[in-house]
Amino acid sequence: MTSEAPRRRLAPEVRRLQVLDAAVAVFSEEGFHGASMDAVAVRAGVSKPLVYVHGGSKDELFAACxxxxxxxxxxxxxxxxxxxxxxxxxxxxxxxxxxxxxxxxxxxxxxxxxxxxxxxxxxxxxxxxxxxxxxxxxxxxxxxxxxxxxxxxxxxxxxxxxxxxxxxxxxxxxxxxxxxxxxxxxxxxxxxxxxxxxxxxxxxxxxxxxxxxx
Amino acid sequence: MTSEAPRRRLAPEVRRLQVLDAAVAVFSEEGFHGASMDAVAVRAGVSKPLVYVHGGSKDELFAACxxxxxxxxxxxxxxxxxxxxxxxxxxxxxxxxxxxxxxxxxxxxxxxxxxxxxxxxxxxxxxxxxxxxxxxxxxxxxxxxxxxxxxxxxxxxxxxxxxxxxxxxxxxxxxxxxxxxxxxxxxxxxxxxxxxxxxxxxxxxxxxxxxxxx
DNA sequence: GGGTTACTTTACGCATCGGTAGATAAGGTG
DNA sequence: CACCTTATCTACCGATGCGTAAAGTAACCC
Missing domain, CATH: 1.10.357.10 (Tetracycline Repressor, domain 2)
Structure with missing residues (x-):
């Protein structure tokens, strides 16, 4: 099993890219409606509020993708x-x-x-x-x-x-x-x-x- | 306002076609997720339970369309x-x-x-x-x-x-x-x-x- | 060590929407 | 007209999911 993620602090730009990559992956698999923000958070390896910090609302995130x-x-x-x-x-x-x-x-x-x-x-x-x-x-x-x-x-x-x-x-x-x-x-x-x-x-x-x- | 529809009773086959036509119209405009069963009901000129009676669940209705x-x-x-x-x-x-x-x-x-x-x-x-x-x-x-x-x-x-x-x-x-x-x-x-x-x-x-x- | 702040956990408000239960009335039949 | 069948409606429930608030934790820098 993968080791517990040791909660790294990253620069905002790096995190933003992580979130965006995860969003593209999840959206491509589940579609816009089928994808949940929780799923994006899990895929990115971060918590849900962080997704909102770096990706904005679901619509904004999808538009960015x-x-x-x-x-x-x-x-x-x-x-x-x-x-x-x-x-x-x-x-x-x-x-x-x-x-x-x-x-x-x-x-x-x-x-x-x-x-x-x-x-x-x-x-x-x-x-x-x-x-x-x-x-x-x-x-x-x-x-x-x-x-x-x-x-x-x-x-x-x-x-x-x-x-x-x-x-x-x-x-x-x-x-x-x-x-x-x-x-x-x-x-x-x-x-x-x-x-x-x-x-x-x-x-x-x-x-x-x-x-x-x- | 338009005249209140005086709640006509129709044969099941006729209603079924009405519902299906309305469903095709609404689904084509709003997409599967964007379309609500209420919208289908309004478009068909009936109440929501009737949509379920003649069209089944949302998935079944869409599959029928x-x-x-x-x-x-x-x-x-x-x-x-x-x-x-x-x-x-x-x-x-x-x-x-x-x-x-x-x-x-x-x-x-x-x-x-x-x-x-x-x-x-x-x-x-x-x-x-x-x-x-x-x-x-x-x-x-x-x-x-x-x-x-x-x-x-x-x-x-x-x-x-x-x-x-x-x-x-x-x-x-x-x-x-x-x-x-x-x-x-x-x-x-x-x-x-x-x-x-x-x-x-x-x-x-x-x-x-x-x-x-x- | 101390401070800054990125990050997490947890919980919740709120809106939307699929689906249903019970009441109502329309139309045929005697 | 009484009455029964059933098509139809009003009102409601429960689940899902977006979005956020609050409070605590730990990583990096000096």
Missing amino acids: LHREADRLLRSVQSAAGAPDEEPPARLRRALRAFFHALTTRRQGWTVLWRQASTGPFAGEVDALRRRIVEQAADLMAGGLGVPRTRVLPYAHTLVGAAEGLAHWWLTDPEAAATTGPGDPADVLADMLVAVVGPGLATIAPSGAVSDER | LHREADRLLRSVQSAAGAPDEEPPARLRRALRAFFHALTTRRQGWTVLWRQASTGPFAGEVDALRRRIVEQAADLMAGGLGVPRTRVLPYAHTLVGAAEGLAHWWLTDPEAAATTGPGDPADVLADMLVAVVGPGLATIAPSGAVSDER
Whole structure:
């Protein structure tokens, strides 16, 4: 059994991180409503009042989790996309790799963002985050195709949805790991997605309607 | 104030439908946890005990909503796909049309299924429903490409995710209606999706190492 | 050692909400 | 009209969980 925690005094910033990490873990497992502040306290190894000292109310704590994980995900994708003067297809592929890599390495954060918060008072915030990712995808696509952003917006939503669906399969289906084989799963998943949507996206004409032959 | 409802006696089946409809409406707006049984009762125009008489416990009521809406959606998509001896691409397109059509005409049901139930004790059931739709898509794709189902499963998840993303955009973005223009939105959305994923899916079969297994 | 303060323990207020018991009346039947 | 069945309502209980108050304890710094 683990030894009795000898009640260490820590700097407020360190404790704050502990509480936040515990909150992300508990929220990802139990969901917002299912998670109790007591559970967060136990997970963090502290008492309940401390959670309130460092994390604020339950809503504030959850919002903090949301923002931290969202910023992390967005930043990694953004930096992976690289400078705007590079080749758009390569940028898109790298961004997708970063996206899938973030999911596989930080599952809890993704779970909090995508599966636990779609309802309640945080639906708006989660949607805003999703929108930021979609905007990023739309920028990449618009730059690559030479098309105004309004035109590619629905396709950007489609692309992000496709990524979510593929990610969900990879994270939940036990046979998924066997299917992707060896190597970095993020690479395999990104290649899969590019194989599906790449050819179609390339056919979206700059000037006219979508090529739509049967 | 509105006229006091003079406490009409109704047949149990009629009341049961009233309660179920109210439950779908409230659950779609507030989510499972956010919805209270009192709210369902008010929406149905009855008192709370009646909700328990006709709907059972909150869990049972929610499960009933889930199953009814899921069956409706699955049945409409399945019947739209048509007989297995027809052309696979046309079947896929028709199935997608039926899918989008169901969303636009029965928004509340879709909301309950897709956005409110991803957490809590119903995550398993919602995932099972999603899986049934994915399986259906996988069957269509496997039939069209002449490939074992295990190989197309990730692509089926991708396709369904893409449809969800596009649907979410259409249902939430105020500018979406203007973008799709006149005509049945379901047709436009299905065509958009086929334009994005169609070419890519067609190239799946030859690239894989499929022929290795007997 | 002494002081500061991070931290714990314990207990409780309070609101919300699922669920139920007993009373009430609506409608059919003789 | 008397009366019985039962659909329906008003009022309530109990549990859960957020959030906090009060008082004591011990770790780090000088």
